[in-house]
Amino acid sequence: EKTETREIFGDWIDRYLLQDAELDGATVPILYEGRTADGMVTDATGLDQLFEDMFRDYSAEDLAIIKAKYGTEGDILEAPMLIEHKAHDMMRHYAGVVLPEGFKAQVVATSRRAAITYRGKLLAARDELAARLEALPPETLSLSEEEIEKLDKQTQLLVKVHPYLPVLRALEIAVVISGDHNDPESWWDWANKENQKEYIARFKRQLATEKSEKTDPLTILVVNNMLLTGFDAPVEQVMYLDRKVLAHDLLQAIARVNRASGMKRRGYVVDYIGVARHLNEALKDYDGQDIEGTLIDINAELPKLLDRRDRAVAVFTSRGITDLFGQVDQCVAILEDLKIRAEFINRLRMFYETLNILEHRPEVPPDVFRDAKLLGFINKVAANLYRDPALNLLGVAEKVKALIDGHVSARGVDPKIPPTTITDAEFEKVLNAQTSSRARAAQMQHAARYHIIGFTNQNPAYARKMSDKLNEILQRFKDDADALARELKKFIDELRQGDRNEFPDLDPGVQVPFVRLVFESCSEGRELDDEQRKTAINTALDIVDRVRQEIRKVGFWKNLPMRELLIKQLVRDLDDSGVCPPGKERDLAQRLVALAKENHENLTRK
Known part of the structure; x- marks a missing residue:
């Protein structure tokens, strides 16, 4: 007897896979991050393992007390002490990973009671984190990035999160659960249908400290069974799972975080219950091709990060560079070649993309961050010199961009100031700051090209004329840096005057471009x-x-x-x-x- 759809109706007419949706930009990849060794408790040994894993920071005496009080898996997962421990971990993860990107979170609790407890513990974790941020000494916040790297990991996190303190203070948390006539009165607001509609509407708005029609500080929804399927909120980036979700519901649940939204590059599933095993079992019911790449283990990304770092660095080391820090000028000179520059920016973007996934993980070696900063500085110097918009790192995650910008600023370059143009009053200062005629000539050469590109569409014939003249100067004086700098200075002065000398009686912005085009043709x-x-x-x-x-x-x-x-x-x-x-x-x-x-x-x- 035929039992499968394809046996009854024939093969597929067309298939739209999860990876197709990612390629189309409708969804983003989901990264899985396990917080427990195994959340499934089926026997005494598993129970002991869960205790040891969850309470590894507690003393043996404390563990004995907890074991005596909570004997079953359900009791354990509802235990206020355990929820408090997880809530603090969730708040640290959210503040360090998701908050800088401007997205929201959902917590899935094991029961309605646990959901209510989670809200209180998360609010306490928020207040504690905010208090620690407020207590940071001004001298700590003003440390250089090299000095910050010497601090312990917790203090580094606090320094990193400090700019988001106003948002953290305003952060609100709501519970959405089903109701029962025997529920305590304190639960009624969270089960009220009208209230739930308001919470959901507020949660779907963009994250901000102010409440408006488009923005709202309601940041975290805590649920038990509700909003796991059929709930579409693109602003949600992370789901903290502390409840076993089985079969097809599990795939539906984790898909809450994969909706594309703005600069969202990925969603996160942070697992406190060992859901990975359940997911693998649930996915057995699906065609392998249908769900390929559904969940990416964040731990599997570390080898990729190291490989992508090595590939970005190799753009220079394969061409004779031995010290990125001490040979910045030589690295920038290598990037004068357009093909090498394209190779570099593509590799750098891939490196930064993976770094954004893992930058909060302790497994990432310090030299990865060092190389990320050095490559970012080289990129900025090259962007200022070559005036190439491809080097602007547009689309790089805010967390990584902040890391790079901090290093660039520390080395005396303002990352927010665009390259200086030849009409800028600061251009002469830029030239005077160069240490050699060759360096001054390079600045003028690329500034001139950038200026010519700027009016190419409005006056193409003049742009071609001046571009040819620039190439002639570069070719004629290529072996004499001093003469090249002098001639380029004259050329820059001519460019500044605009296209008015050859036709002094005509309007340079209206008539001259048409006259030149007719002449040229x-x-x-x-x-x-x-x-x-x-x-x-x-x-x-x-x-x-x-x-x-x-x-x-x-x-x-x-x-x-x-x-x-x-x-x-x-x-x-x-x-x-x-x-x-x-x-x-x-x-x-x-x-x-x-x-x-x-x-x-x-x-x-x-």
């Missing part, structure tokens, strides 16, 4: 005489007048027939003037209309 393969130049200028100016009149019409750029009509009119104008080589009129007309779109604001300005 009409002089291909020939030299224009004075009469032809005059005709070309007059034709270009007439075209500017016609273009200005047409593009002022409402909805011009969204109206294809109107644009096509303008192109045809320009073709006739160019043909009548005789300035354009035969057969080139339409191509030039299309380029002129495209130029008009880039200069729309200048052309329509009265």
Whole structure:
């Protein structure tokens, strides 16, 4: 007898897998982090193991008292002392890992009673952590990053979390549980349907200290059976599991944290009950391909982190660099090559992506953080020199970015200040700060290219002219650093003046770009005489007048027939003037209309 869907109806027409959803950006990967050796208690030996694992920081006398009071698994998981221990661990994890990213959390308790207890213990853990943050001496907060690294791990965490103290103070916690007519009165608010609707609505808003239609400080929901399936809150990034959830419900539950939202790169499942075994059993009911990559063990990421660090560092070590700290200038020089630069930023982003997963874990060696900072500093110096937007680390997690920015600042570079442009009053100071003519020339070369790129769309012919001139200077004086610096200084001065010297009587922002484009197109393969130049200028100016009149019409750029009509009119104008080589009129007309779109604001300005 046929029992499976495919046996009855035939094979799949199409399949949309969990990994497909990740690739489409609809979901993010889920990282699993186990907090116990094994949360399943099936016999006395397992019970002893659970005690030893959960209370490893307690004395033998305390363990004996706890064992005598709580004898069954259910009793253990409801024990206030155990919940208090876990609540403090959850709050530390949340503050160090999730809070800096601006997301929220859900706690799944073993019973309704445990959920109520959890709220009280989490609030106490919040207040204790806030008090410790407030008590940090100012001198500790002002330590350099090297000095902070010498502190114990707990103090390092406090220094890291301190900037988020206002959010931590405002953090609210609610319980959502089902009700029973025998419940104590103190539970009624948490089981009230109207209250629950309000808690859920508030929880789904973005995290902030102020309550508004879009933001709310309600940060943690504690549940037992409710909101584990069919609950969609993209702002939730972490689920703290302290209850066994079986079969298909388990996969549904952990999927609460994989909804994409803003800069969310992953979700977390932090396991206090040993749910990994249950998950593996639950997933046996699914096709292996369907659920491939559902849960990634955070411990398995450490080898990947070390490999990605080594690959990023190898961009330089494979090219003769032996000391990232002492050879920053040489590293930056290596990145002048665009292919190497692309290789570096891709490897650096992958390294930082994995570091963001593991930066809170004690297993991460100190030299990984050292290399992350050094590579970040090299990246920033290169970004300032080469003016390459690909080096801006856009999208890197806030926790990692803060780590890098702190090191960059400590070495005298403000990570928030963009590269200095040639029109900036500080540009001369940047040049004077360079220690050699070669370094000054490099600064001017890349600043000039950056400036040219800035007006390429608005005045393409002039941009090509100045780019060619820059390349000629670089080639002619490549072996004489002093002469190269002098010539680039003259070139920079010319660029600062703008495109006004060759056509002093024309508007450089409105008319000159069109005149130059007509000149460039009409002089291909020939030299224009004075009469032809005059005709070309007059034709270009007439075209500017016609273009200005047409593009002022409402909805011009969204109206294809109107644009096509303008192109045809320009073709006739160019043909009548005789300035354009035969057969080139339409191509030039299309380029002129495209130029008009880039200069729309200048052309329509009265």
